[in-house]
Amino acid sequence: MYKYVIRRLMLAVPVLVLSSLIVFGLMRVMPGDALTALMGESGNIGERELAKIRKDLRLDLPYHEQYLLWIWQMVSLHPGDSIFTGEPIAVSLGKAIPVTLELAALAMVLGLVIAVPIGVLSATRQDTASDYVGRVVAVSGLSLPDFWLGTLVITFAAIWFHWIPAIGYVSFWESPLRNLQQFLLPAAVLGFRLSAATMRMTRSTVLEVLREDYVRTAWAKGLEGRIVVYKHALKNALIPVVTIVGGQLGVLLAGTVVVETIFALPGMGRLTVEAILFRDYPVVQTNVMLVAGTLVSLNLLVDLTYAWLDPRIRYR
């Protein structure tokens, strides 16, 4: 297994190099630069002054030199400063990552809490009212976009309960209660969407496993239905579910910008989108590489989980 892990890690290197080239290239292809965005609507910045700032920021170097400089900064774990704000990128990430991680983790937990029981129920009671309700919930989760659901949730919370989560992010360590209040609704919105695909996958795989011979044997032995389903069928039905959940976690880390915007949370999504809009090259490049690295690691982790779920699986 160690050999397998090492081989997978080696394979990650070309993936990351390719990702770095793509993000570096795309950022340079985009018109405009951070200085244009920074100067905003002033309209009175001389060419000489702009050239001086570009030189200070080393944006006047040939592209290959800029690329190599950036790679060196990444490898030496000093990704530099934001062009736009002047803040060290490590500091920006240090603030944004915990927000997104907490949001993703809570959303994942809520998603699984919704998805797995309903998926199992839907499978075990196929073509009944509860199955149809479960499927409708799943299709709704897939169909309703985050921006719509999030807006609706915050608007109706204000109208009906005269309450919305306190705006102005507070970290968990500063005030756990207030922090959880702030994360509950956004995590529920994200979790609902995540639960949809997981719910459908759970339903179909449980249905499939319930038709297996060993399950029939379990029934024949006179085991309780609950034990048959949860102990014998569910574990074996979880491999495709884990694959989906792993992928979703990766998507969550990179794709929470809409929910972060609606609920005013200063996470990775907002940091990255703002950096893209303002052509803050080092911030975008670092964030993308971070997400790429996380996705590669998550995929590996998911693959390793298979063996735990199904001992027949061997890594070579």
Added chain:
Amino acid sequence: MHDDLLGPLPSRLDRRQFLTRAGWTGLGAGALVAGARRAHAQPRVAYPDWIAASSNPPKRGGVLTRASSWDPPVIDPRLTQSIGLHQFAVLVGNRLVRYAFADEASGPTDLTLKGDLAESWQPSPDHRVWTFKLRQGVKWQNVPPLNGREFVAADVKYCFEAYAKEGAQSFTFQEIEAIETPDKYTVRIHLKTPNVLFPQNVAEPITILFAREVLEQDGDLKKHLIGTGPYILKEHTRKVKVVLARNPDYFDKGRPYFDEYVILSTPDAATRMAAFRTGQSDIIWLASPSEVETVRKTNPNAVVQSYHNTLTPFGVALAQDKPPFNDVRVRRALSMAIDRQKQADTLFEGHGIIGWGVPYIYYQDKAPTLADLGPWWQYRPAEAKKLLAAAGHPNGFETTLFYYEYFPQMTSQVQLVQQDLKRNLNIDVKITKLDYTTYYGRYAESKWDGMSWGFQSGHAVGLDERTYQYMHSKSTKNFFRVNDPVIDQLTTKLRQTPDRADQRALTKKIVDREFDQVLRMWMPYDNGFLVFQPHLRNGAALALRRTDGYGASAIARVWADK
């Protein structure tokens, strides 16, 4: 199979039954919602355009909170004119001169200049030298490295020279030839050319005076912003909040009234509205009458000020230095082919202005009507077609238009213009929507062809900025590429005309010339509403300076009556 083994059979429901039941349920719910909406339908309320200052004695204390869509890109006032910064920078620092606040003004169009850090100011007879006498005993905020030292004339000289040297405000300060400080409280500014409007330029919110020690210590002002203003910048956490704490040593004794002013970064409009409804935000800007009505359903006691813009920041900019737009007949034809009234009625729910670029308060008392703008601004498609044919384009032509969506209705507005030009003049407009950075880079570079959805910046109050700086052919802010010798002559003359009545007459001439030549093709713009929690006092917005935006210095006069 599994059903049989798991216990009692649940009742079976086939697809058809399920869909039928779901359909009836949906219809029933729809009818209920429709009925509820009808029951709540109310006629629109007319809101006042001015809220007079409270006659009660102000009360001290409390925290003022506002959910804001803007984030400061940086806190260095030399580097940006962004409203994200200037929504609070003007509370940390002061200017030499300021405009009247709501509790001093006779109405929203009152543009009286008052002393801020300067007590008085006098021009030389030729208006090339301006002498400002500073207020004595003003202290910098009591935070390191200033530690409450006295504010003196040398600070003004240092600051203005730094602004002129580099950054986004340099245009305003580059007209300064030299600065003298004959004593601690006197600043004498020599201009390169006469300018009677110079005090207005140093009353702009972007001209706050910052602390030299911070710039010398850090090399920039990106980490600390220290001034002489009513509030001390206590905390700035990007994308979270800005916290301002009352400056106990502020020279205007007794003010500000609130202990803290907290600006919460809230990029989503629905969330800002929810924050206001739940009392987390004390002030909100709403664009349309329907939004105000929506808020008043849950907050019936909210105080609403109907804002009336004195200018529009947006219009179609034409590459008028090149064919076909260098022909005034083409510009006039285009202008007459666009139905502005339709845009105002549909996109802005009737609460918008038809569009003009120079604030009308500088040349007349009432907002212009569509008829006041002259013949080329009326919707006359048949005449437009004839004029375009006379200009040699009987079959229209193809052109391009790029824009950045500053607000949601803008895309519809651009498309309406495209439809009007196609239908009435057979002009094919290829539209390109850009992100802000791309748009701004291309627009400000002024090398584009065809058309652009142009802008003039939002911060400026002064007449000089709105005339000479945006229209003179040699100005770097002449984004609309105006190149008209008459305009050059008139805007230069305006800078040398001290008498207010003469200024008004001259400004009217500039505006008439602009309308006649269709030099900037202004488009309708919304007016909006400023909505306050019922306990807030003295927060009314004034022309060209909204309390929640570039006019934020007025927050020092706002208090809570509770």
